[in-house]
Structure formats: structure tokens, C-alpha cells
Amino acid sequence: MAPAAPRSDEAIFASVEHVNSELFTLTYGAIVRQLLTDLEEVEEVNKQLDQMGYNIGIRLVDEFLAKSNVSKCVDFKETAEVGFKMFLGITASVTNWDAEGTTCSLILEDNPLVDFVELPDTCQDLYYCNIFSGIIRGALEMVSMKTEVTWVRDMLRGDDAFELKVKLLKQVSEEYPYKDDE
Template sequence: MAPVGPRSGDAIFANMERVNAELFTLTYGATVRQLLTDLEEVDEVNKQLDQMGYNIGIRLVDEFLAKSNVSRCVDFKETAEVIAKVGFKMFLGVTASVTNWDADGTCCSIVLEDNPLVDFVELPDTCQGLYYCNILSGVIRGALEMVSNTSSFAQPSIPSFLWDVSLKTEVTWIRDVLRGDDAYELQVKLVKQVPEEYPYKDDE
């Protein structure tokens, strides 16, 4: 039997069970507001949103692999394209593009054409310095630590400890419409590839 081909982000998104978009947006907004109340410092809120996203990202990988049938990524460039064209469409219903690659192919920008997280949102002057959608940077960072350009995306049944390499990345906001820019742009930089350590030794 021929292998099942990869599914587009549009096809997956159209068939996924999902919450009401407006409810999702309002719930996220309430979460950010509560963090601002509890933590008071904007920098701490940015860190907390990134950590929340990281925790989500490492858990989304299994669902992504199971539903996308994406084939093996051969390098970091292809990995970034999969995130933008399949991942963002699959989970947020938006299209993203990958631009501004450096000469080494280890740093690029992901530009969102739309951002449902910011519907109904205006940042007050007291929130200067807040990266309202910093949860997205954490999601990307967490997901990339769980899959790699040497991992077989076509075999979602393989547990994470059998994957060869973990991709350590830095993900930062370059442009943010809520901060007066003309687009939502995330810079994704590959810092290093870390070989995974097996949790056990085969003594046989």
C-alpha cells in the first residue's frame, strides 16, 4: 500500500473540532489580563506567556504528527515551512509565510497574515512593552524541541525519547501590530541541535 501523503493545513483545519473563535479570543484576553494583575511587571507577563506557550507546544506535537501525515523534513528551512503552512493553519486557521532567511539557513521570519488572538484588543498605555501574543513564540519553541529535521514526521507512534535531535531555538517578536507595526512577524533562530539522550541502555 502506498504511504499516505501529507495533508494541507486547510484540510486539517476544516475537519478539526474546535472551540468558538470569539470565545477563544476572549478567554486568552482574560488570561493575559489576569497575568497583568497578578504579576504586575510586563516583563514577567511576557516570560509567563512564553512559558505557557512552550508547555502547549511540547504537547501539540503528537496531535500535529498524527493528523498531518507530514513527511520527513530534511533541514531547518523545510521545518519552518511546515510550521508556517501547516501548523499555523491547523491550529489557528491562519496562513503564515517564511521570509528573511540568513545566509546559513538558521534564522528566518514567520509573518502572519492574520492573528485571531488580537481581535477586539487594544493595549492601554500602561502595557507598553507587553508582547500580547508571546504565547505563540513559546508554542513554536516548545514544538521544535520535540521534533527535529532528522526525525521521521511520518511515524507519530515513535515516542519522543527515540528522536535523534532536539532543536533549541530563540523565538522573538520583530513586528507587532498592537505595538504600532504593520504586520505580525516572529523571528525564529536555530541556536543548536542537541542529541537526545536515551532514557535507558540496552545491555543485550
């Protein structure tokens, strides 16, 4: 995204209203617990969390564009550097770019969703924070970028960090060809 004015992403993030993180964390935990009870299959819960995140992501873009004063998205790399913090509302590092600039890692430096969380043995296949992958995918799709978002590392599964791999599958043209009505 090409900035229309010289506002930093930190200033943009600071201007957005924030919800109490403990309230959000506990509410999210209750939602995940209810999904586990209702759906019974961990894989189905993973899919549902991703879909919930996707629905959130497609709505976040409107607010992001309204408050950030950024213009048209130029390329995937610039979008990742400017937009991920605003999309997620958390601190994250964008690293490990491939040579083509179409794949990167997003390392979550803080993750308020996992405060107070321990996965039981029966839920070791659960991607508890899978809502983030859906948010990223949905938000990027709304700025014409079809992506694949997958978990690489998850501290709830014993890894040393929370890391998502974001891969640009294709840049969708925002222009629609004009078709003459004959």
C-alpha cells in the same frame, strides 16, 4: 519534515477541530488581564505568556504528528514551511530566510488573539501575543530543534504587521548513544 504521504498542509489543517475564535480571543484576553493583575510587572507577564505557550507547544506536536502523517523532521526550513501553520492554527508566511537556512521570519497574516484589544499606555512593553513565541519554541524543541523566537514587529505597538524571528540554535540529535553497562 518529510511527508510520508502526499497530503498538503492545507488538508491537514482542515482536518483539525477548531475552537470558536471569539471565545478563544476573549478567554485569552481574560488570562492576560489576570496575569497583569497578579504579577504586576509587564516583563513577568511576557515571561509567563512565553512559558504557557511553550507548554502548549510541546503538547501540540503529538497531535500534529498523529494527524499530519508526516515522518522524521529533515531540516529546519522544511519543518517551518510545513509545520508552522499547524502549530499555530493561523495563516502565516515564512519569509526572510538567511543564507544558512537557520533564521526566518514568521509573519502572521491573521491574528485572532488581538481582536478587541487595545494596549493601555501602562502596558506598551507587553508582548500580548507572546504565547505564540512559546508555542513555536516548545513545538520545535519536541522535534529536536532548539530555537530562539523573538518579536520583530507587533501591530499592537504600532507596527504594520505581526512578525516573529525564529532562529535555529541547534539541531538536537534524536539518537542516544548506547552505553555498555560494565
